[in-house]
Amino acid sequence: MSGTRDHTWAILRRLVEASTTEVVRHLWPDGDATAPAEVDRLVERMRSGDDTLPTGLLRAASARSAGVAEQAAVDLQWAADNGWRLLTPDSPEWPGPRWDDAFAPVGDLDPDAGGAAVPGSVRGAAARPFALWARGSVELAATVERSVALVGTRTSSAYGNRTTHRIAGDLAAAGYTVISGGAVGIDTAAHRGALDASGPTVAVAASGPGEIYPRTNAALFRRIAETGLVISEYPPLTSPARYRFLTRNRLVAALGRGTVLLAAGYRSGAVNTTNWADAMLRPVMVLPGPVDSAVYVGCHQKIRDGAGTLITSAAEIRELLEPVGAVDPEGQLGLDFAPSPVQQLSRDQLTVFDACGIGSDGTGHLDQIAVDTTLPMAAVVRIVSELEVAGMVRRAGDRWIKNDR
């Protein structure tokens, strides 16, 4: 029974590239995203060329129906042989409810427009996925429960890579799963940062299982699957293609509570992922960098456009994703950058402190301090005493001398 359903899903996975709002509309006609009962009927109608289906579905069916049942069986066997499994809305680990605020509610899709998004519904364009191939030792829904997407350019800088690695590690240490795309550059630094901090990480591939892209990351994908997950919306051995990257990006955004852009040039695919997050009403965060680095032009523009919040640390990311008060970045800053004693002085204290003498130069007489500061003598006497208690000045006869720091 499960095998039959999986076969049906695998067929649909072959018939429909990624997901579309038309598929979503037919899988969940009642608007209840948690119980897709219509997959058998949809696949049957597509394979028989039912011309009451929307054009997009008919076109896909017409182009891909030939031999699709056999191919789906091959896919399932290939997956079983190679450590992959098919995740569908039938699976206990399917993060269906988790995705309800990311993807277009079924009700937002207009049946009279062939299942297209209702105009004005920005989220209509992010079609709910219906099946994913997955490899790894953890369950998807639990793994992405507390998660953040880290994305950025493939042509990253040393600064971008080390900062991403550090932030990913800090997030992992705080119990976050790092989601990224498995590409070179920022994606790799993000996955590695999480792994090096012994945290789970999820790579959403833009190619099918077995088609490692980029090939140089084969070892990284293996390492990810050991403690986390590699997932793909495409059938086994599907080659990567540019438009698949763009479609894949919506899954990266949907799997994170928010998306962080860690490096992006003037036009970067990573910006696309943040646009998805924005459309899903999830926080978009942006790391700044050197303004004379081309790979931060996109980041700075995003901040200037008010389309993302500048962040500099994992703590600032968590601050945006967690309830108010759960994170205390001020406290953390305080540890690193405690104000000096001088910085803690009041304006009058500072004025008096500066008027105090230095060593044996003869300055710092009380009278002179009063003239220099125009403060009443009583105030000067009070304040030099405060400074003495604070260990900042000492008395030498009728002079007050700054202590060495």
Add this chain to the structure above:
Amino acid sequence: MSGTRDHTWAILRRLVEASTTEVVRHLWPDGDATAPAEVDRLVERMRSGDDTLPTGLLRAASARSAGVAEQAAVDLQWAADNGWRLLTPDSPEWPGPRWDDAFAPVGDLDPDAGGAAVPGSVRGAAARPFALWARGSVELAATVERSVALVGTRTSSAYGNRTTHRIAGDLAAAGYTVISGGAVGIDTAAHRGALDASGPTVAVAASGPGEIYPRTNAALFRRIAETGLVISEYPPLTSPARYRFLTRNRLVAALGRGTVLLAAGYRSGAVNTTNWADAMLRPVMVLPGPVDSAVYVGCHQKIRDGAGTLITSAAEIRELLEPVGAVDPEGQLGLDFAPSPVQQLSRDQLTVFDACGIGSDGTGHLDQIAVDTTLPMAAVVRIVSELEVAGMVRRAGDRWIKNDR
């Protein structure tokens, strides 16, 4: 006559450290900031200890009256001997009207509160200056007509220095006068950037004429005075002190149409200058930098607080200071970062382009492109033709092949 008035101003300059709202109230009792007629009377009342004066003025007079007339004469002679001049509201080059939107309108000061700022008037705290010592070959009012303040930490990084130098040079080339404080670090980079682009620059010193601070910048101050100005609110040979830096900062902010923060640690005096600019309702702009550099912590916090606009170039600064449309940063960006032909493709064009073949690998048949893309054959044929016209693909028999880029 002019000598007499200058002597009176020089006396007041000795009696009152920097400026205060109490002085402003008594100099301009009618609220007309352009015609201070009351300086003689104010100085006379202070020197005679008129106890109807506000406490602050009485205190200053009491502490500093002894020998003040003689000292003021010495100051004027010292200035004449050393190339300095006294600028007052009597001077044609006094930027009085230019400062009307920077400093508290006299009407905002409350006479019943001894000339203190009316509560709620944020600008009340920035007391209008009444006299400045100046050295240089240009006139102050004309020099600061088109100007911007560049400020930042003294402990700057190589990145901060080179970026500041470049931005200052670009602003100077666009006809802007760069205002800064003559300190080491960012201030020095700003002045030098302007000078190296043959632009005028103004250094507002926190010490008096003849008391060069920092001494390592003596040559820089000389160079600034050759084509620009060095100015100070303090009498000749006044030593620098921390509270004088804070007071000086309001002049830096007031002399610029806006203030740019180019580097600042967790607690930096330069942030104080941007606070003045903000209180003066002038644009505050902030350069971002590496998040793992301590001297950008203050910059990033400023942006995160929404207290400053992120800028990355002189063009973006000018955009905020000039009428809409006067600057075209997009055009400039376009020159540096033109999108590649692939980035200009529509989604369908991109889909087809990616499905086209590579070299002699046998892929790229029209039929296969239609299957891969699920586009109607007519659309595929139209789009490959568009791509051929764009020089991105070529025909090889019944295959379409991507051209080398």
